[in-house]
Amino acid sequence: MARFSAFFVSFLSLLPFAIAQSQEWGQCGGMGWTGPTTCVSGTSCVFMNDFYSQGAASTGTTTVTTTATTTATGSGSTSTAMLNTIAKANANKLYFGSATDNSELSDTAYVAILKNNAEFGQITPANSMKWDATEPSNGVFSFTNGDQIASFAKANGQLLRGHNLAWYQQLPSWVNSVPTAQVGSVLTTHVTTVVKHYAGQVYAWDVVNGMSIYNPHDGSWRSFVFFNALGQNYVSMALTAARAADPAAKLYINDYNIETAGAKATAMLNLVKALQAAKVPIDGIGMESHLIVGEVPAASAFISNFEQFTALGIEVAVTELDIRMTLPATPALLAQQKTDYQNVVAACKAVAKCVGVTIWDYTDKYSWVPSTFSGQGEACPWDANLVRKPAYDGIAAGFTN
Ligand code: G3I
Numbered sequence: 185m186a187r188f189s190a191f192f193v194s195f196l197s198l199l200p201f202a203i204a205q206s207q208e209w210g211q212c213g214g215m216g217w218t219g220p221t222t223c224v225s226g227t228s229c230v231f232m233n234d235f236y237s238q239g240a241a242s243t244g245t246t247t248v249t250t251t252a253t254t255t256a257t258g259s260g261s262t263s264t265a266m267l268n269t270i271a272k273a274n275a276n277k278l279y280f281g282s283a284t285d286n287s288e289l290s291d292t293a294y295v296a297i298l299k300n301n302a303e304f305g306q307i308t309p310a311n312s313m314k315w316d317a318t319e320p321s322n323g324v325f326s327f328t329n330g331d332q333i334a335s336f337a338k339a340n341g342q343l344l345r346g347h348n349l350a351w352y353q354q355l356p357s358w359v360n361s362v363p364t365a366q367v368g369s370v371l372t373t374h375v376t377t378v379v380k381h382y383a384g385q386v387y388a389w390d391v392v393n394g395m396s397i398y399n400p401h402d403g404s405w406r407s408f409v410f411f412n413a414l415g416q417n418y419v420s421m422a423l424t425a426a427r428a429a430d431p432a433a434k435l436y437i438n439d440y441n442i443e444t445a446g447a448k449a450t451a452m453l454n455l456v457k458a459l460q461a462a463k464v465p466i467d468g469i470g471m472e473s474h475l476i477v478g479e480v481p482a483a484s485a486f487i488s489n490f491e492q493f494t495a496l497g498i499e500v501a502v503t504e505l506d507i508r509m510t511l512p513a514t515p516a517l518l519a520q521q522k523t524d525y526q527n528v529v530a531a532c533k534a535v536a537k538c539v540g541v542t543i544w545d546y547t548d549k550y551s552w553v554p555s556t557f558s559g560q561g562e563a564c565p566w567d568a569n570l571v572r573k574p575a576y577d578g579i580a581a582g583f584t585n
Contacts, residue, residue: 259571259572260515260518260572260573260574260577261571261572261573261574261576261577262577263572263576263577263580265580265583265584266300266302266303267280267303267304267576267579267580267583268280268281268301268302268303268304268305268306269302269303270580270583270584271305271540271541271583272305274533274583274584275532275533275582275583275584276533276536277532277533277538277539277540277541277583278305278306278343278387278539278540279304279305279306279342279343279539279540279542280303280304280305280306280540280541280542280579280583281304281305281306281307281308281342281343281345281540281541281542281543282298282304282306282307282308282542282543282544282545282546283307283308283309283310283347283504283542283543283544283545284298284307284308284309284310284333284336284545284550285309285310285311285312285545285550286309286311286312286329286332286333288545288550289332289333289336291549293570294547294549294550294570297546297547297566297570298336298546299336299339299340300340301340301341301342304342304546305341305342305343305540306337306342306343306344306345306387306540306542307333307336307337307340307342307343307344307345308344308345308347308503308504308542309329309330309333309347310347310544310545310552311329311354312329312330312332312333313330313333313346313347313348313378313382314347314348314351314354315349315350315351315354315355315356315359315374316354316355316356317329317330317354318330318374318378319356319374319377319378320356321356321358322358322362322370323373325377325378325381327381330381330382334382334385334386337385338385343387344382344385344386344387345386345387345388345389345390345503345542346378346379346382346386346388346389346390346433347389347390347393347438348389348390348391348392348393348438349374349375349378349379349389349390349391349392349393349422349426350371350375350391350392350393350410350418350419350422351392351393351394352406352408352409352410355408355409359409360409362409362413364412364413367409367410367413367414368413368414368418368421371410371414371418371421371422371425372421372422372425375391375421375422375425375426375429376425376426376428376429377429379425379426379429379430379433380429380430382430383429383430383432383433384430384432386430386433387433387434388433388434388435388436388467388468388501389426389430389433389434389435389436390436390437390438390470390503391422391423391426391435391436391437392418392419392422392423392437392438393437393438393439394438394439394440394472397419397437397439397451397452397455398439398448398451398452416455419437419455419459419464420459420462420464423435423459423464423465423466424464424465426465427465434467434468434499435465435466435467435468436466436467436468436469436470436501436503437452437455437456437466437468437469437470438469438470438472438503438504439452439469439470439471439472440472440473440474440504442469442471442489443471443472443473443475443486443489443502443528444481444485444486444489445485445488445489445492449489449492452469452493453492453493453496456469456493456496456498457496460496460497466498467498467499468498468499468500468501468539469493469498469499469500469501470500470501470502470503470504471486471490471500471501471502471503472503472504473502473503473504473505473506473528474504474505474506474508474544475505475506475507475508475524475528476507476508476509477507477508477509477517477520477521477524478509478517478520478524480507480523480524480527480528481527482527483527483528483530483531483534484531485531486527486528486531486532487531487534487535490531490532490535490537490538491535494535494536494537494538498537499537499538499539500535500537500538500539501532501538501539501540501541501542502528502529502532502538502540502541502542503542504542504543504544505525505528505541505542505543505544506543506544506545506551506553506563506564507521507524507525507528507563507575508553508557508560508561508562508563509521509560509561509562509563510559510560511559511560511561511562513562517562518562518573518574518575519574521562521573521574521575521578522573522574522575522577522578523578524575524578525565525575525578525579525582526578526579526581526582526585527582528541528582529541529578529579529581529582529583530581530582530585532582533582533583541579543564543565544563544564545564546564546565546566547564547566547567547568547570548561548562548563548564548566548567548568549566549567549568549569549570551563551564565578565579
């Protein structure tokens with residue numbers, strides 16, 4: 185191995201001399217390209233896209249001009265901290281974590297960072313434990329992809345967050361056709377079977393997930409199959425079944441637009457109180473935290489809201505943090521994003537029963553944001569080339585300052 189590395193390094197050191205100019209059809213430009221940008225005589229460097237320019241027949245030698253529509257936003261980080269390490273050592277949190285997805289685990293450069301438990305002490309599967317993945321047909325369960333993430337977490341000494349059991353999205357269509365009288369048993373069977381399968385492996389479950397409970401702004405209940413058939417009882421049914429299936433797992437309701445005070449946060453507080461009064465198990469509230477650069481309030485706004493929940497004797501967690509911007513990224517936006525990340529993380533640090541922070545994937549390469557919000561992106565602390573952005577230092581500062 186050492187011999188191979190030495191050979192590889194000495195081979196690399198020869199490259200600039202061996203390939204001074206790109207050959208015809210060879211790469212000569214593009215984002216991240218560090219090779220030659222001039223081409224052999226008779227060809228010129230032709231722009232194909234932001235990531236690739238190539239030598240093509242022409243006359244004379246030409247230097248490439250790459251028109252980039254996105255910026256290489258990494259390398260603004262100077263922090264030497266490792267985020268899970270400082271989350272635990274400096275902020276007394278259980279973990280700093282990331283979401284991930286099965287298709288990403290074949291990307292070796294991505295995995296090399298994800299599996300480092302000094303950086304990430306916790307993993308959440310972004311899709312593979314959801315209903316459409318685990319029970320695609322009535323009574324037919326599939327755990328292959330969920331198991332892959334669970335094994336990954338175990339192999340790397342990382343906590344696993346189960347995500348999720350009852351959500352109105354990513355429900356297979358058969359669920360909507362279940363006769364009303366059977367919806368309760370379908371829900372209970374699903375929760376029981378999935379939670380039992382992962383019993384002993386999951387630190388906490390997002391039992392009921394975002395928007396299942398309340399519409400985003402007004403705190404009213406969302407109309408969908410479980411609510412329509414069971415009313416608000418579907419929440420207590422799901423929580424009760426989850427507790428019976430794995431008494432050790434923390435049971436969460438996870439939602440968005442509840443990170444700071446407002447109608448929805450108040451409605452959620454009232455729901456927790458009602459569940460507790462009815463002796464329904466509830467251990468925590470997940471604050472999704474899909475936020476927008478420049479619109480993130482000071483840490484104090486999160487702290488006072490988080491404390492309303494922890495005052496009820498439950499924990500909170502920041503479960504899906506990302507902070508998106510309107511593209512293209514600029515140094516000013518990246519600096520603001522750093523401040524925004526710092527504020528959220530500092531808030532979790534300040535609240536003893538905020539147990540940890542999870543980012544909704546660590547890299548812009550795999551963020552859900554650009555495909556959902558047109559013209560927006562750059563929401564993660566690592567750029568699409570897996571290079572740390574200033575936001576990384578914001579997180580580190582949030583845990584340490
Ligand atoms: O698996 C199919 C694949 O077979 C198909 O070829 C492809 C074509 O579009 O779609 C694939 O499914 C996609 C799935 O992600 C897996 O990649 C869905 O279209 C896509 O809608 C789905 O998006 C997920 C989204 O939840 C669904 O609402 C995102 O990856 C996931 O990050 C996102 O996560 C949610 C949390 O669960 C709850 N909170 C909000 C958060 C962001 O929306």
